[in-house]
Amino acid sequence: MAEVSLTAMPGCQTCMLDIGVTRDFHDQGGHADVDPLDVSPVTMGPRGEKTITAQTTVAIRTVRLLDAAGNTVRTYPAQPARAATAMLVLGAGGWRIENFLYSTGSS
Secondary structure (H helix, E strand, C coil): CCCCHHHCCCCCHHHHHHHHHHHHHHHCCCEECCCCEEECCCEECCCCCCEEEEEEEEEECCEEEECCCCCEEEEECCEEEEEEEEEEEEECCEEEEEEEEECCCCC
16 A cells, blocks of 8 residues: 555645555555546646646546455545636645535536
């Protein structure tokens, strides 16, 4: 499993909770049957001195979580595509996502 802790924003409890749940499930031999995200090509907005926006469309596929034996533990339904905009900020460690905004309806 890739090390994903550095993708969490400093002090973000929700980020660390998600990372912990994912890591625990993986440590038990669990995995998803497909990549859950269907992401369109990303288009970049004009770059500022230390910021840039990125636009894409994201849909969530139907995902089955499988245990180590391949049995379905849980199924999550597909979700319609939504337009998404990310604001990236350049810091000492490189580009990081500052916020991510999704449209309220399907794209």
